[in-house]
Amino acid sequence: MASSLVPNTLIGARYRLERRLGQGGMAEVWLASDISLSRKVAVKMMKTQHNNDPVVVERFRREAQAVGNLSHPNIVTVYDVVENDGQQAVIMEYVEGMTLREVLDQKTRISPSLTIHIGMAIASALDAAHDSGIVHRDIKPGNILLTPAGRVMLADFGIAKAVNTTESDLTNQNIMMGTAKYLSPEQVRGKPLDGRADIYSLGLVLYECLVGRVPFIGESDVDTALARVQREPTNLLKKRPNLPPALANFIHLMLQRDPSRRPDTGLHVYEMLHRIREAGVDGTPTGLTPARGQGGFGGSHPISPISGSDRPVIPGEATISNPVTRGDSTPTQLAPRRFSVAPSTMLAAAMVLIVALAGFLTWRSITSDTTIAPGEVVVETSPALAVAPAGPVIITRALSFDPNGDDGMENDDLLPFLLDGSPRTQWRTVCYGDKFFGSKGGVGVVLELSTPAAGTLMVNPQTKPWGIEVYAASDVVPATLDQWGPRVAKNYGTEVGATTFVVADPAKYLLVWFREAGVSSACSTKNPFQGVLAGAAFTASLAAP
DSSP states (O other): OSSOEEEEETETTEEEEEEEEEEEEEEEEEEEEETTTTTEEEEEOOOGGGGOHHHHHHHHHHHHHHTTOOOOOTTTOOOEEEEETTEEEEOOOOOOOOHHHHHHHHHHHOOHHHHHHHHHHHHHHHHHHHHHHHHHOOOGGGGGGEEEEOOOEEETTOOOTTOOOOOOOSOOTOOSSGGGGOOOOHHHHTTOOOHHHHHHHHHHHHHHHSSOOOOEEEEEEEHHHHHHHHSSOOOOOHEEOOOOOHHHHHHHHOOOSSGGSSSHHHHHHHHHHHHHHHBTTTTTTTOOOOOOOOOOSSSOOOOOOOOSOOOOOSSSOOOOOOOOEEEEHHHHOOHHHHHHOOOOHHHHHHHHHHHHHHHHHHOOHHHHHHOOOOOOOOOOOSGGOOOOSSSSSEEEEEEEEEETTSSOOOOOOEEEEEESSTOOOOOOOOOBBBBBBBBGGOOOEEEHHHHHHHHEEEEEEEEEEEEEEEEEEEESSSSSGGGGGOSSSSEEEEEEEEEEEEEEEEEEEEEEEEEEEOOTTSSSSSOOOOOOEEEEEEETTOOOO
């Protein structure tokens, strides 16, 4: 059935529709402008054919009520509920992003470290929901959302159910609610549910992230659902032998058929994944675990509950590079290995830094435990689309620079941690046997500024001793170190902590080049040296344009 909605329709005398982002059987989701607060929102509008269906209308009401009572950085926030010509609409946070389903459809499987990030964020969201007496009942990749900065969000509480409630379930007793591939055994059996049902479903999602498919697939949805009641999943280590055994074992613990044998809370899942990460995934311990409630990548982030055609770069072990259509219908190609933050995010982060610098010229957002809470995120897909933000000049994106390496990249999946404002997250080089990086002579990171500027660059090395040189370029990122020209600054330190470099002439791109790396506890005794940065920030001088 064609949509009855058209662009420029005003919903609730406040929300002006711009374009449709997606639709399901019950509703369609639009990007809209909140004309009262001048911000983008997502409008989930019930389809007209359901206007007279009291069950559908009640589900809409309950979804808004369930999420409206939750306040958590990993749960999409509901702003408002309105009615338009008999159609119910839920007004929610919006940001361009991708669902985990879209990521897995493109990449099949993802790295253990990214899987753990996602698992921790959703576990934290579930802990908050369960604490409020709400079981989601539909945990699946399509309801897990990723922002360009790597935030992880849980969406779609449309079939969520409050435990210990006298309200009707709005279903027949023998109807299984949820998506067949991700149902818990107790959902399949129609048994009473608590939060452990969501934990089982999250275990299936993490299994799929690592293997590329869920462990139970039958000829029909019923066969798929019944399979998990009758048998245990295939051992993860048989499907992906190089996984950390602790991670595989814990996911199988989440997938126990008996709920009493699973982790009993989202907090338990979060804490166990935290320990597994700290023990080491993807070859070495990372030390990258964010604080509980800070999201998979260090903070809350709004995202559209149904992502549109715009597809941002998602941090992982490889770039998602595919043709997309932006709002103006102009096909573009994502710039590989780049992570961008929207002007509103840049401004918020920069203001935090300016306040810190005004007092004692230090780096509060990196050296304190405060995480910057960014706003809307977009992806800048080419230099032609990059727009200088109003206000302070800050770093908008980062890419690794390893011109003498085999593949020219160095731990690209960790790049977002340079810009997330959290001192607990870090970008690291791989481990080296020579503190001067052997035949490479160095490795580094390129930082792009929102507009060319002179000023002070701050970075936060976390191994000692360290040697860092800074190079600058105005137009393009040079392909080799020699093409950068003379260095503009250098420093050597015997202690960890924030250090500054003066960039005297305006530049668009800054190369932070490790000449010497310190000993890292995350590395082996054979290859003990690693360059580590806990963050980067830039403050323009008064003379900057």
